[in-house]
Amino acid sequence: MSDDTEDTLVRGQQRGSHGRQQDEGVLVIRAIAMPADTNPSGDIFGGWLMSQMDLAAGNMAGRVSQGRSATVSVEAMQFLRPVKVGDEVTLYATLRKVGRTSMRIHVDAWARARYSENAEKVTDADFIFVALDESGAPRPVFET
Ligand SMILES: CC(C)(COP(=O)(O)OP(=O)(O)OC[C@H]1O[C@@H](n2cnc3c(N)ncnc32)[C@H](O)[C@@H]1OP(=O)(O)O)[C@@H](O)C(=O)NCCC(=O)NCCS
Numbered sequence: 549m550s551d552d553t554e555d556t557l558v559r560g561q562q563r564g565s566h567g568r569q570q571d572e573g574v575l576v577i578r579a580i581a582m583p584a585d586t587n588p589s590g591d592i593f594g595g596w597l598m599s600q601m602d603l604a605a606g607n608m609a610g611r612v613s614q615g616r617s618a619t620v621s622v623e624a625m626q627f628l629r630p631v632k633v634g635d636e637v638t639l640y641a642t643l644r645k646v647g648r649t650s651m652r653i654h655v656d657a658w659a660r661a662r663y664s665e666n667a668e669k670v671t672d673a674d675f676i677f678v679a680l681d682e683s684g685a686p687r688p689v690f691e692t
Contacts, residue, residue, distance in 0.1 A: 573640025573656055576604040581635045581659070592631035597657060597671055598622075604639035605653040605675035612643060612651055613679035613689045620650065625673035634662035637670075644674065649686035651677045 577600055585596040602619055609617040631637060638658045645652040653675045660667040681687040 573642040573654070574608070575638060576607050576641045577637075577639040579637050581631050581633055581637055583633050586633060590633070592633065592635070594627055597627075597631060597637070598625070600637065600639055601625075601655045601657060601671065601673060602675065604641050604655050605677060608641040608643060608653050609651050609675075609677035609679070612646070613677075615687075616680045616682075617651070617677045618680055618684075619675055620678045621676040623674040623676070625671065627671050629659070629668055629670045631659045631670050632661065635659040636662070636667075638667070646689050648688055649678050651679070651689060653677060 579600060581592045581596070585592050587593040602622075606617065606619065636659065638660070640656045640658070642654045642656075643651060644654050655671075655673055655675060656669060657671040658667045659670045679687050679689045
């Protein structure tokens with residue numbers, strides 16, 4: 549990984565496209581919440597959002613470790629506001645820490661209502677990914 553790429557992944561400064569305060573993280577996923585993703589109450593199912601966050605963190609883990617990796621732990625997940633059908637959901641990932649074989653990746657999820665220019669943070673969490681070799685065993689994140 550080049551120094552420039554690492555700098556972007558660790559401290560990527562990104563201004564939200566809708567004027568909101570989004571002061572850190574790399575935009576990794578943007579998706580529209582669909583009716584198929586709802587819970588029995590009609591709001592978006594938390595599991596759908598968690599899977600999007602896992603995908604976002606996994607995307608960054610792949611870029612950082614340049615290979616296979618897996619989620620070993622999810623910490624401090626909080627659901628701050630409900631997500632509604634039709635919301636545009638944007639996921640930002642920030643590389644917080646690299647260990648020997650693990651990566652701590654913080655993910656923020658923001659939602660913008662379909663007919664609004666305002667986005668609100670709806671969820672965040674830390675995902676710990678472990679870089680894996682071909683056999684599924686931990687490998688150093690940065691090969692020496
Ligand atoms: C990922 C996996 C190979 C790690 O195996 P392991 O025996 O725990 O490996 P280690 O003890 O060597 O730990 C590897 C790294 O993960 C970290 N780690 C392990 N468990 C952790 C946890 N619960 N929380 C935070 N970090 C953890 C260790 O600190 C270590 O980090 P470091 O090398 O940067 O110091 C194994 O746990 C596994 O296969 N888990 C299933 C992963 C998976 O399928 N994920 C998808 C879920 S559907």
